[in-house]
Amino acid sequence: MRVRALLLFAFLVVAILASRGVAAQENHQHALTEEEVGSVRFLTSCSPSVEKRFNRAVALLHSFQYEQVRQAFNDIAKQDPQCAMAQWGIAMSHFHGLWNNSNLAAGRLALQNAQQLANTNKSTRPRERMYIDALAEIYRADDKSDFAHAQAFEQKMGALQEAYPSDDEAALFHALALDISASKTDKTFANQRKCGEILEPIFAKQPHHPGAAHYLIHCYDNPVLAEQGLKAARMYATIAPASAHANHMPSHIFTRVGSWDESIASNLKSKALATTDEAHSVNGARDASARCAGRNGIAQAGQRSDAHRRLRKRRNSSAFRYGVGGLERREPIEGEHCGRSLGAGNHLGGNRRGQRTRRKS
Numbered sequence: 001m002r003v004r005a006l007l008l009f010a011f012l013v014v015a016i017l018a019s020r021g022v023a024a025q026e027n028h029q030h031a032l033t034e035e036e037v038g039s040v041r042f043l044t045s046c047s048p049s050v051e052k053r054f055n056r057a058v059a060l061l062h063s064f065q066y067e068q069v070r071q072a073f074n075d076i077a078k079q080d081p082q083c084a085m086a087q088w089g090i091a092m093s094h095f096h097g098l099w100n101n102s103n104l105a106a107g108r109l110a111l112q113n114a115q116q117l118a119n120t121n122k123s124t125r126p127r128e129r130m131y132i133d134a135l136a137e138i139y140r141a142d143d144k145s146d147f148a149h150a151q152a153f154e155q156k157m158g159a160l161q162e163a164y165p166s167d168d169e170a171a172l173f174h175a176l177a178l179d180i181s182a183s184k185t186d187k188t189f190a191n192q193r194k195c196g197e198i199l200e201p202i203f204a205k206q207p208h209h210p211g212a213a214h215y216l217i218h219c220y221d222n223p224v225l226a227e228q229g230l231k232a233a234r235m236y237a238t239i240a241p242a243s244a245h246a247n248h249m250p251s252h253i254f255t256r257v258g259s260w261d262e263s264i265a266s267n268l269k270s271k272a273l274a275t276t277d278e279a280h281s282v283n284g285a286r287d288a289s290a291r292c293a294g295r296n297g298i299a300q301a302g303q304r305s306d307a308h309r310r311l312r313k314r315r316n317s318s319a320f321r322y323g324v325g326g327l328e329r330r331e332p333i334e335g336e337h338c339g340r341s342l343g344a345g346n347h348l349g350g351n352r353r354g355q356r357t358r359r360k361s
Contacts, residue, residue: 036242037063038210042169045123046083050076057089058169062211063243069093082121087114088132095138097150097180098218108139127167130160150181161198168202172211175199179219187224195219196228203232210240217249226256237266244274 037059044054057072073089080086087110094107114132118124134156138149154177161170175198182191196219203212213236220229233250240246248270254263 036240037065038240038246039206039208040169040210043167044083044085044128045121045125046076046085047080050080050083050086053079054085054089059210059240060243061089061092062172062209062214063240064096064214064245065243066093066096082117082123084114084117084121084124084132085128087111087117088128088135091135091139095135097138097146097153097177100146102138102146104139108141111135111139127160127164127170130156130163131170131173134160147181150177153177154181168206168209169211171198171202172209172215175219176211176215179215189222189224192219192222192225196225207235208239210236210243210246213239214246214249217253221252221256223256226253229253230257234262237269242273244270247273 037056040055040059040062042055042058044051046054053072053076057069057076060069060072070090070093073086073093076083077086077090091107091110091114094103094110096102111132115136118129118132134153137152137156140149140152154174157170157174157177161167161174164170175195178191178195178198182189196216199212199216199219202209203216206212213232216232217229217236220226220232230253233253236250237247247266251263251266251270254260254266
């Protein structure tokens, strides 16, 4: 009976969300609201006419909806061509530090545009210049590794947070940078703990901010800290219900603590949204992650035969490989089986002993 009930639940969730997605696609003029992507206030020197769009674009950025982010910041740049921070936003949309698959060429071009506008537009504020200068570390053309660039980025974001302690956005992006630059061999999770110390007060103060909940999940997505991420996990999808990634990410925590029903529900919602919103996404691993994590949850709930059929698509895509890796072998047997059966390399998420090696999706 439990298996039948879960299958029926899965069918109903996918059907309902897919129908909503089709309706959203048909309404091309629909602008996502705070209720759909979360509430963000990011002050800039750009035209007041783009303020709401800018805040919405940053909200999408906090949920890693990169294609939508890029389109939103491109629209802002067209409306206010002198807005240096619009180019910063475009550059940020090409930076995928958690997975090491950034588009460095495109991001570097946007970053250079941001630097040029900051130099020529005297209304660009020192705080904005610090955001641009910090991101320049990611796109620096030298012989250093991506990890070294991530560490330099983290240090400059830390300096920005210190210089502007009332700027929660600086603190949020610094917290994310701490997770990106965390040592893969540090079993004390020092960076992740510091990340949590930064984010918890912001989450308490701004419970509807997508970045606060999202980055807490990322920083607590490990065997030591996972229990601390349950509140953020249960809030995030309600903060940004229109985001496929926001619906997927809570499953990282749910899976770690063994809340399989919540994990399944989370990924079914994410899959339905991703199928509609990210059909042409080169970063479609949010969909792949949801599929793989969903399979892991369903398998744990006792539906192994059904789980085995769910993830056969997109076997050879690089996006799928890092999506599968995002499981980080939360449950060593099923996680390994998911990666192996779908052609994923262990180097992205863990190894056969369930060790933590590379990033989360």
